[in-house]
Amino acid sequence: MGADDVPSSGQLARSSPHRWDGDGTMTVSKAIAADEWSSGGRCIGARIRGVNVGILDEQVLTLVFRSISWDPRALCALARACRRLRAVVDRVLWRELCVARAPRMVAALSTGPSSGRVPGGWPALAKLLLFCCGAAGAGVPGHLAAFSPFSKTSGRSFLSRRCAGDLLYASDPCEHAMAAAAAADDDDDDVGAYRGVFGGFMRSRTRACLVGRHAPLEPRVRCPCCGAGVWSLTDAGLVPRSACRRLGARDGRLVYFVCVSGHLHGSCWLARLSSSDGGGGDDSHNNRHLPKVKSLCWNLVFPCTCICSSIYTFF
Structure with a gap:
């Protein structure tokens, strides 16, 4: 760098927080550095905010994701x-996303x-809508x-x-074929998984009944949506026969839980509709009970801070 390229001291004082040394190197003014330090970097932060304001604009992001139909990935x-x-x-x-998917709910x-x-x-509500x-x-x-x-x-x-x-609000059951190990003991039955959410759960009769009966929280099950503790409505005796009819549960074999926030999830053995099922005089089915459903403790799409150490790592 030549001598003509070095700005004058007057120009530096008026327009730059830096100082040119005689050998052509540039150092930060101590006064400017001290001011930045004492202000907690607010001046630098303001410049960064000015650069990133576009991508952080909520309206811009809403329009972008609306155009791609709220892709969760x-x-x-x-x-x-x-x-x-x-x-x-x-x-x-x-x-x-929730408003777009289920506006009335x-x-x-x-x-x-x-x-x-x-x-x-x-x-948590978005996860309930999108995740079985x-x-x-x-x-x-x-x-x-x-x-x-x-x-409803x-x-x-x-x-x-x-x-x-x-x-x-509850969903229809999502049907699954059982895993090979479990199906070996259950004649290849299908399993239905369902989920739902209470409105005003803190003031609901369901919660009042659970509290009045001193129903304990399940020690090994957590809500898959928010990670909160859950009650077993099956153990509390709050499962009506209409639930079995609605789900098509076989021999009344179903279980479901509700968490302290009001999210419901559960599963059931689905009755066969084909004629090959026959009379089936096997009484052992009447004595079997669906094992308690354990929440999946792997990193899911949506936040579940009580269960997952890392969030948003499913994809």
Whole structure:
């Protein structure tokens, strides 16, 4: 660098926080560095915020993901980029996905004293809509599910008479073939996994009955949506016969749980509809019970901080 290329000291003082030395090297002014240090880097942070404001704009991100039909894989990839994008995804984009997928259910769940909020948070509700938790006791892993409607009509089938006034949205069962090891002892039955969510669970009759009966939380089962503790409605005697009819459960063999946030999940053995099933005089089926469903403790798509050490690592 030649002498003519070195700016004058007056120019440096007016336009630059740096100082050129006689040998052509540049050093940061101590006064400027001290000012940046004492301000906690707010000046630098302001410049960074100015650069990143486009990608962090919530309206821009909403329009982008609306154009790709709220692809959950793309949402998870965005959330892994940095903490600030993760915060936008958790606070805004999962909510918009839920509204796009189930507008009536979201409207019903977000009304009342906790207006604008849903049980367990928006990431948990998005996971409920998109993820079938499977049945670990039957060797059925969880998976991303095709869109399945949630309805109050299905939910009423899961409520006992004394809890008939509660609001529950439930899905139709997601059918799975049993794993080979489990099927060897159960004549190749199919397993149905289902899920749902209560509206206003803290004020519901179902919760009041569980608390009134001193029902214990299951020590080995956690909610696959939010990671909270769960009650077994089967053990509490709150499973009506209408649930078996609705699901087509074989010999009344079903189990389901509800977490303290109001998320419901469970599974059942599905009755065969083919004529090959016959009379089947095997009484041992009547004495069998579905094993308790254990939540999958592997890293799933959506946040489950009580179970998973890492989040958004499924894809």
